[in-house]
Amino acid sequence: MYSRGPEPEPKGRYEMQDTEFDAQLGNKRRIVNNTLQRLLAEQVDVDGDLQESLVYTLKAPGKRIRAALALWCCEVISGKISHDAEIAAAAIEMVHTCSLVHDDLPAMDNDDLRRGRPTCHKAFNEATAILAGDALLMLAFEVLAKYIAEPTVAVRLIRQLAEAAGPAGMISGQMADLKAENVEGTEELLQYIHTNKTAKMFRCAAAMGAICGGAKKNQFDRLCEYGLKIGLGFQIADDILDVCAASEQLGKTAGKDARAAKCTYPAVVGIERSMEVAKELADEAVVVLKLFEPKAGILRKLAMALLERTR
Amino acid sequence: MYSRGPEPEPKGRYEMQDTEFDAQLGNKRRIVNNTLQRLLAEQVDVDGDLQESLVYTLKAPGKRIRAALALWCCEVISGKISHDAEIAAAAIEMVHTCSLVHDDLPAMDNDDLRRGRPTCHKAFNEATAILAGDALLMLAFEVLAKYIAEPTVAVRLIRQLAEAAGPAGMISGQMADLKAENVEGTEELLQYIHTNKTAKMFRCAAAMGAICGGAKKNQFDRLCEYGLKIGLGFQIADDILDVCAASEQLGKTAGKDARAAKCTYPAVVGIERSMEVAKELADEAVVVLKLFEPKAGILRKLAMALLERTR
Numbered sequence: 001m002y003s004r005g006p007e008p009e010p011k012g013r014y015e016m017q018d019t020e021f022d023a024q025l026g027n028k029r030r031i032v033n034n035t036l037q038r039l040l041a042e043q044v045d046v047d048g049d050l051q052e053s054l055v056y057t058l059k060a061p062g063k064r065i066r067a068a069l070a071l072w073c074c075e076v077i078s079g080k081i082s083h084d085a086e087i088a089a090a091a092i093e094m095v096h097t098c099s100l101v102h103d104d105l106p107a108m109d110n111d112d113l114r115r116g117r118p119t120c121h122k123a124f125n126e127a128t129a130i131l132a133g134d135a136l137l138m139l140a141f142e143v144l145a146k147y148i149a150e151p152t153v154a155v156r157l158i159r160q161l162a163e164a165a166g167p168a169g170m171i172s173g174q175m176a177d178l179k180a181e182n183v184e185g186t187e188e189l190l191q192y193i194h195t196n197k198t199a200k201m202f203r204c205a206a207a208m209g210a211i212c213g214g215a216k217k218n219q220f221d222r223l224c225e226y227g228l229k230i231g232l233g234f235q236i237a238d239d240i241l242d243v244c245a246a247s248e249q250l251g252k253t254a255g256k257d258a259r260a261a262k263c264t265y266p267a268v269v270g271i272e273r274s275m276e277v278a279k280e281l282a283d284e285a286v287v288v289l290k291l292f293e294p295k296a297g298i299l300r301k302l303a304m305a306l307l308e309r310t311r
Numbered sequence: 312m313y314s315r316g317p318e319p320e321p322k323g324r325y326e327m328q329d330t331e332f333d334a335q336l337g338n339k340r341r342i343v344n345n346t347l348q349r350l351l352a353e354q355v356d357v358d359g360d361l362q363e364s365l366v367y368t369l370k371a372p373g374k375r376i377r378a379a380l381a382l383w384c385c386e387v388i389s390g391k392i393s394h395d396a397e398i399a400a401a402a403i404e405m406v407h408t409c410s411l412v413h414d415d416l417p418a419m420d421n422d423d424l425r426r427g428r429p430t431c432h433k434a435f436n437e438a439t440a441i442l443a444g445d446a447l448l449m450l451a452f453e454v455l456a457k458y459i460a461e462p463t464v465a466v467r468l469i470r471q472l473a474e475a476a477g478p479a480g481m482i483s484g485q486m487a488d489l490k491a492e493n494v495e496g497t498e499e500l501l502q503y504i505h506t507n508k509t510a511k512m513f514r515c516a517a518a519m520g521a522i523c524g525g526a527k528k529n530q531f532d533r534l535c536e537y538g539l540k541i542g543l544g545f546q547i548a549d550d551i552l553d554v555c556a557a558s559e560q561l562g563k564t565a566g567k568d569a570r571a572a573k574c575t576y577p578a579v580v581g582i583e584r585s586m587e588v589a590k591e592l593a594d595e596a597v598v599v600l601k602l603f604e605p606k607a608g609i610l611r612k613l614a615m616a617l618l619e620r621t622r
Binding site for chain 1: 354355356357358360361362365409410413416418419437438441442444445446448449450452453455456457462463465466467469470472473474476477478482483485486487489490
């Protein structure tokens with residue numbers, strides 16, 4: 001059995017380079033982890049092994065960047081983190097975690113290591129990993145329907161999440177990513193994969209935070225644009241890191257993309273051009289933030305921190 | 312590519328014995344199939360192979376009993392099938408279809424035949440089947456959030472579906488079912504598996520139909536009770552059929568439960584007692600319907616038709 005005590009902060013492995021930023025991300029991570037544990041503990045009469053697998057996957061030391069983005073966007077708009085934003089952030093993390101659990105399966109990326117520990121199907125078995133992923137998806141929508149007080153807000157949040165992660169979003173990105181192995185990649189294909197697999201979930205996180213903060217239309221649109229851009233930048237950085245970093249540093253198997261002949265930015269345009277594109281996206285994201293100054297400091301730092309990952 | 316024309320009615324294989332009931336179920340099936348096709352066609356920019364797998368799985372000639380139950384419950388309450396009920400019925404069917412696609416995977420029940428055709432992972436591949444299932448789950452919540460006009464209704468429907476299918480519902484039932492292979496079954500374990508794996512989704516279908524019809528509290532409670540009872544009866548009938556029927560008749564591999572040493576009603580209490588329990592459940596379900604007479608004729612027929620399956 002896994003203890004249900006507070007999750008220890010991940011050490012070093014996932015930290016970014018600005019220590020002040022690290023501390024702020026760490027604060028948000030604690031909020032998200034506590035919310036996830038609380039929501040999971042509220043589920044009654046769950047099969048024991050399923051419950052154990054859910055605790056295991058949700059307690060893995062993830063960065064929680066998408067969830068933190070939602071909390072920060074709520075804060076930038078309203079000056080505080082609302083109860084709704086905490087639920088929304090947890091829901092995003094549940095869907096993201098499902099995508100990791102299913103992505104790691106033998107029939108998909110076939111990975112043994114995730115967030116520094118054995119993947120769910122390695123720690124348990126394949127059937128449990130399939131069901132745990134399904135359970136996380138369903139739980140995400142359950143908590144949004146159950147704990148968001150205002151139905152109009154709940155419906156907007158649910159629609160954002162389902163559209164971003166669904167067939168016309170993340171799932172198509174994962175599908176296209178799998179098929180792109182051993183295929184001559186193009187920038188157009190990369191753009192489709194990165195937008196769907198990663199950037200739409202970042203945009204969704206920003207959108208959900210904005211909704212919880214009570215954003216006006218133009219604020220909402222701007223935060224969505226910011227989210228999409230840093231999402232694209234994050235995925236490029238991730239591709240570059242896979243080439244340059246060691247497994248220990250990543251907490252997952254490094255160099256896997258190249259071995260699988262995946263369609264990545266470095267493979268298609270080279271490392272140098274990849275870093276340039278990431279820099280352009282971060283710069284554009286910062287420009288979008290002008291509407292919110294002087295309150296957007298943390299979002300500016302996030303854009304830059306994601307860029308730092310590539311160095 | 313699969314044609315998007317209207318789905319031909321399944322011939323014989325899934326029909327029940329009362330021809331008038333068959334015709335009524337067929338009418339509802341046509342509504343559900345049309346709604347599913349329309350909702351799928353509205354998804355834009357979906358990866359081509361993913362789209363093909365979704366069309367394939369949703370066009371498989373399923374009985375659509377859960378969806379029909381939702382439509383009938385709406386009709387019993389309000390005298391008509393509302394637009395909301397059509398969306399709700401389609402959403403239930405999407406979640407149910409996901410559970411079949413994932414359940415058939417090699418790591419789960421490892422089945423090659425479903426609804427008379429190759430299972431999704433046989434027709435495509437495992438990765439596609441995993442992602443198609445995920446996409447169907449997300450799409451179910453998307454259409455509820457997007458197309459139900461009244462947010463309070465949408466939130467109630469989403470909560471019902473997520474709770475019934477999630478970790479404290481269907482997923483725990485599937486997990487317990489998998490673990491029950493080669494284990495000495497008890498009636499208590501069977502009750503847990505059947506309630507979670509099957510009956511909660513039947514109750515959910517009744518609940519969603521009742522909500523769409525504008526049911527009062529006592530009407531809602533009664534239809535939930537009815538749904539739970541026929542769901543339990545349906546699963547017992549399914550277990551009995553697996554023992555008694557041929558694969559061709561079932562549209563899926565017959566006799567699989569026994570070969571897998573599954574925990575089923577016939578295995579634990581014998582065929583005769585199983586038929587008795589199914590009969591008791593159908594009778595109890597009919598008693599619950601008294602509140603709705605004389606309008607509950609079709610629900611009475613449904614309870615009896617499910618029972619007929621055991622003969």
